[in-house]
Amino acid sequence: EPEVTxxxxxxxxxxxxxxILRCVPISNHLYFYWYRQILGQKVEFLVSFYNxxxxxxxxxxxxxxxxxxxxxxxxxxxxxxxxxxxxxxxxCATGTGGEKLFFGxxxxxxxx
Amino acid sequence: EDQVTQSPEAxxxxxxxxxxxxxxxxxxxxxxxxxxxxxxxxGPEFLFTLYSAGEEKEKxxxxxxxxxxxxxxxxxxxxxxxSATYLCAVQGPRGAGSYQLTFGKGTKLSVIP
Numbered sequence: 224e225p226e227v228t229x230x231x232x233x234x235x236x237x238x239x240x241x242x243i244l245r246c247v248p249i250s251n252h253l254y255f256y257w258y259r260q261i262l263g264q265k266v267e268f269l270v271s272f273y274n275x276x277x278x279x280x281x282x283x284x285x286x287x288x289x290x291x292x293x294x295x296x297x298x299x300x301x302x303x304x305x306x307x308x309x310x311x312x313x314x315c316a317t318g319t320g321g322e323k324l325f326f327g328x329x330x331x332x333x334x335x
Numbered sequence: 336e337d338q339v340t341q342s343p344e345a346x347x348x349x350x351x352x353x354x355x356x357x358x359x360x361x362x363x364x365x366x367x368x369x370x371x372x373x374x375x376x377x378g379p380e381f382l383f384t385l386y387s388a389g390e391e392k393e394k395x396x397x398x399x400x401x402x403x404x405x406x407x408x409x410x411x412x413x414x415x416x417x418s419a420t421y422l423c424a425v426q427g428p429r430g431a432g433s434y435q436l437t438f439g440k441g442t443k444l445s446v447i448p
Contacts, residue, residue: 326378
C-alpha cells in the first residue's frame with residue numbers, strides 16, 4: 224500500500240533555531256495536512272493545504288509556522304525560532320478529498 | 336468548539352474477551368466521525384468513517400456504531416495483534432475536502448494472550 228514518507232524521523236534543535244520538516248505525499252493526493260501530538264496529549268490539527276495555498280489553519284499555526292510545496296512533490300512545515308513548547312510528534316497526512324486520510328509515521332521534534 | 340472524550344483511557348483484555356470503547360462528542364453539524372488505530376511510534380491508521388446516527392461499519396473483529404452523542408467501537412474476540420491505541424475524531428462543518436479533525440485522547444487497548 225502507498226505510504227506517506229516523513230523525514231527526518233527525529234530532529235533535535237536548540238531553542239530559537241529554525242527547523243524544516245519534510246513530507247512526501249502519496250502521488251495522486253492533492254490535499255495535505257500537518258497535525259501534531261505533544262507527548263500524552265491529543266493529536267491536534269495545524270494546517271490544511273490545497274492547490275498551493277493554505278485552506279484552513281488552527282490557532283496553533285501562528286506566524287512562527289509556514290508550509291509550502293516547493294518542488295511539486297515535497298510538502299514542508301517550517302518552524303521559525305523554535306520554542307520549548309514546540310516539542311512534539313509532527314504528522315503529515317494526505318488525501319484525495321475523500322474520507323480516508325493517510326498519515327505518515329511522524330517526525331519527533333525535540334527543542335532543547 | 337468541537338470536543339471528543341474517549342473512555343476508558345486504558346483497557347486490558349484477555350484474548351477472546353469482547354468489549355467496547357466509547358467516544359462521546361460535541362460538534363455543531365457533524366460531517367463525519369472517524370476511528371483510527373495508532374501503533375507506538377506510528378501515525379494514525381484509518382479504520383472507519385460514520386456519517387449519521389444509526390450507521391454501523393465492520394472490519395474483521397471491529398464494529399463501529401454511531402448515535403447522536405456518541406460512538407462505540409466494539410471488539411469481538413480480540414487477539415494480541417489488536418493491541419494499539421484507538422483514536423476517535425470528529426469533523427465539523429468545513430469546506431469541501433477539508434479534514435480538520437478534532438481527536439480524542441484515545442483508548443490504549445492491551446490484549447493479553
